Amino acid sequence: MTARRVLIGLVPLLLVATACGDGDSDTTTTDSGREIDKVTLTLNWYPYGEHAPFYYGKQQKIFEKHGIDLDIRAGQGSQKTVQATGAGQTDFGWADTPALLSGVHSGVKVKSLGVFLQTTPSSVQFFESQGIKSPADLKGKTIAGTAGDALSKTFPIFLKLNDLAESDVRVQNTDPAGKIAAVISGKTDGLLGYASDQGPTMQNKANKQVGYLRFSENGLNFYSNGLIAGRQVLSGKKDLAQRMVKAVSESFAAAEKAPGPAVAAMEGASEQLPPEEVLSEQFRTTLTLLHTPATEGSAPGVNTDADWQKTIDVFAEAGLIENPKAVTDYWDDATALKG
Known part of the structure; x- marks a missing residue:
């Protein structure tokens, strides 16, 4: 892991606010007077190049367009992000699919809203x-x-x-x-x-x-990082989940067209932020991971049942999960983007 992660184990996991926000209201008002939802997103790690679309989407007001005031929080590993999301300590998470699969089998009430890094890094x-x-x-x-x-x-x-x-x-x-x-x-x-x-x-x-x-x-591919949500969001805030998925997809598409500005949007995101040349290379590589042959040409975040099943099969063979469940136990396809 990168040097910025050395201190991860020394810092207790932040119990981030849910959509109720840090104050008394679960909404905020834009400069134009529009009322939008406060939303927290916990990353898999401290910010690095892969996360540029979130910061660019916020800077370019893509999330605001979808009625979301996004608060991006650093994470301490996908496993902890899965747990925090399932516990309702954050509205959404960004986590590795293997950690999601393992979490579901451990009883964590969480599902994927769509994997964006569909080719494993x-x-x-x-x-x-x-x-x-x-x-x-x-x-x-x-x-x-x-x-x-x-x-x-x-x-x-x-x-x-x-x-x-x-x-x-x-x-x-x-x-x-x-x-x-x-x-x-x-x-x-x-x-x-x-x-x-x-x-x-x-x-x-x-x-x-x-x-x-x-x-x-x-010869070996499987799903990697994607957007996840817990039971509270999936059962009571379907509209918010759908808006979030669309906003993340649009942010990735916009960042792909403007990689330089997308990386620049990360300035000040974290004290542990890597140098700009590292961020740029990390994001350049991230852009090679967005699709499988089945989703090439689709919007970022469009998944298929077949790709999900292939991923489940790989981790069943690897011994990460026993008695694999159906695809829909891991992926909320009702909320997901359609190709």
Whole structure:
């Protein structure tokens, strides 16, 4: 994980306000005198390049157009965001689909409103000087991974699909915050991470070109980050949920057309914000993750039953979930965007 996350474990999870806001009212009034809903969105982590559309959408008043006064809150991992969303501590969350699946099976009352990163950023990352060009080149290498997370659980499937045994690659259990340091120091030959996150940071820190073996380009794809909501919103505020989905989709579409201004809109978002060049590279990579072949040409956030089922099947095989449920137990397709 990036350096900005080192302090995550030291900071208690913020119990953010729900749509009732921090004051006595659940609405606010725009400059034009229009009354709109106060809404909280908790991210998966502290802000990084992937989140640019939220800040750009707020700056460009896309959320306001849909009757939303958006308050963006930093998160401390997708699992905590799923829990906070299910508990009603935040109106909406932005979280990784594996954490959502796991949360649902743990009894958390939460569903996806649509996955926006539909091509997984999961990848093996390394300095290009390692000479790794294909999965076969990983044989005999040591890779930093974190036991129990989605990356480590799906890595054996990646190896199998590429004719490698688990014993061909040594995965060194590493704290998430220490992965990049392990590679830079030479303790490991690479790390398991997200192409839209750790890679640009590692490249910036070491001033060395980073290479990737993306899971999605080597036979394995599944859903990643998306918008989620808890039972309180889904049962009592359907209209708000639908407006939020549309606003997020429009914000991603607008940011895709203006990546520079979208990244610039993040200025001041967090004390832990990465340098602008890292943010730009993170967002550039994010834009390569928005669709699968089934949704190419559709608006950002349009999902399909088949892609959901494929994702569920992958994590059932990986052992993340037992006794998989129906797609509609994880995805609120009634609220979702239609292709």
